[in-house]
């Protein structure tokens with residue numbers, strides 16, 4: 200007789216450290232899976248606590264509470280309903296593992312420890328976990344499941360061991376952070392595991408924002424014939440029901456309608472939305488406040504916030520100085536109107552005059568310079584922080600990756616803030632994302648349909664408006680050139696010579712190199728922001744501040 204199995208995959212959003220709430224969510228999902236006739240509910244890597252737990256997992260009280268929640272969930276499986284796979288810490292013989300637990304019939308039936316511990320990029324698994332032995336399959340109601348924990352399946356060894364020891368289905372639970380175009384790369388890699396083992400493959404990921412990381416869901420099932428049977432949407436919390444049967448030797452998952460892959464700007468936008476939404480909600484802010492200048496960075500940051508939180512939770516402030524153009528005043532007001540967000544105007548002229556008078560005796564006869572420019576930015580920072588304090592809204596900072604790379608932002612000025620959505624988005628991508636958002640409404644957006652900023656905001660030359668007729672391009676190379684050089688230096692760790700060979704001017708490369716190095720101290724003090732690419736400032740790219748390496752090898 201053909202064997203059948205219904206597996207429910209919980210592409211869920213855990214709240215890091217909120218163990219009781221996570222257990223309650225898993226309980227509710229199991230009830231939903233039971234109502235849908237599922238035999239097994241699978242949850243992502245470290246689902247009881249959220250991944251990555253960082254040093255929190257080293258606290259004995261945390262480990263004990265995770266144990267208690269998992270034990271309670273195990274006891275509940277005595278009800279004859281679906282079995283359950285949860286992820287969490289496992290302390291055994293003085294070793295601390297990142298483990299998966301199979302719960303069924305009222306008890307913990309099996310435990311498996313993560314074997315491959317990622318310790319590069321944003322990952323520090325080796326800092327807090329011990330590596331488990333190469334695992335064998337777990338047996339669930341007579342079926343041998345090849346249970347793997349995220350990094351375990353990124354190399355061939357674990358899945359090969361599992362298939363050699365009789366696994367029938369490869370089942371991977373993940374905390375796999377988003378990077379642009381990673382969803383497709385995961386599928387390509389999973390095809391390799393299917394080809395090597397001849398087994399079907401399940402990839403289940405969490406769907407949440409966790410500080411700088413966004414986990415994009417995008418779970419999928421590949422059959423042994425390498426065809427995609429299931430592809431869940433990215434950036435959506437969802438319970439996926441999969442139906443399996445074993446007509447011959449190999450299990451086959453019934454094909455479902457596949458979610459459409461997202462374009463590059465759509466991926467970036469959705470990642471920013473989920474990152475900001477979870478940061479604001481999970482840290483319990485009523486909303487956000489930001490400076491709206493009429494420029495493109497604050498316009499798109501405001502749009503992401505309105506889409507993530509709802510326009511009523513976004514407060515924008517135009518703070519004109521004597522250098523603010525009429526165009527900027529009109530554009531900022533129009534952005535706010537299109538988004539339906541709160542909009543205030545607070546001129547900073549009086550504060551500028553007060554500082555000028557206060558500082559005049561100390562400055563003596565020194566000519567005005569960048570000091571006065573930065574003061575404007577700092578007055579705006581103080582004003583926004585005052586609003587944040589008074590109303591409880593978090594200040595959203597607006598600097599993009601091109602600015603963060605070059606130090607083109609004022610520390611304790613426009614760098615004030617709690618979180619950033621653009622920190623890992625180069626200016627050239629900002630333009631693309633704005634065009635995309637003006638033509639599309641993202642899935643799950645709470646903001647308006649249609650355009651969110653006037654076309655002029657995208658097409659006009661970027662300016663900080665800190666002195667008359669100032670343009671970014673007076674100080675920085677054109678953004679297409681700057682971003683191409685930064686892409687080489689930051690994303691691909693190229694040398695000066697490599698970039699010269701690509702046709703860039705040596706003197707310009709060296710200038711950008713110096714700006715990048717000098718701004719490291721600013722980046723260390725910058726708020727966290729959503730990781731978008733493979734080399735985000737923060738956990739991903741850790742450079743020394745004090746650094747004498749000039750790049751001049753020859």
Ligand SMILES: Nc1ncnc2c1ncn2[C@@H]1O[C@H](COP(=O)(O)OP(=O)(O)OC[C@H]2O[C@@H]([n+]3cccc(C(=O)O)c3)[C@H](O)[C@@H]2O)[C@@H](O)[C@H]1O
Pocket residue numbers: 569572573576602606607608609610612613662663665671674717720744
């Ligand atoms: N390694 C280090 N460790 C600790 N502190 C260090 C440091 N290097 C410099 N510093 C300190 O940093 C300070 C200089 O930094 P900071 O005050 O930020 O000023 P600075 O980097 O000199 O100037 C800010 C730049 O950002 C531009 N800007 C400002 C505002 C908005 C925008 C925009 O369009 O978005 C652009 C502005 O036009 C200017 O080019 C100095 O006080 C210096 O002592």
Ligand SMILES: Nc1ncnc2c1ncn2[C@@H]1O[C@H](COP(=O)(O)OP(=O)(O)OP(=O)(O)O)[C@@H](O)[C@H]1O
Pocket residue numbers: 489490491492493494495496497498516517518519520523579597598602613661662663664
């Ligand atoms: N007149 C202003 N009113 C309100 N906020 C401002 C104003 N000028 C600057 N800001 C705030 O400071 C940030 C840095 O802005 P600035 O205009 O100096 O450079 P930018 O990188 O071109 O940003 P944007 O594209 O948003 O203008 C802005 O994104 C905004 O949040």
Ligand SMILES: NC(=O)CC[C@H](N)C(=O)O
Pocket residue numbers: 244250317322348349350351353373374375376
């Ligand atoms: N949690 C993990 O082990 C993640 C590592 C994996 N290589 C990924 O980026 O998806």
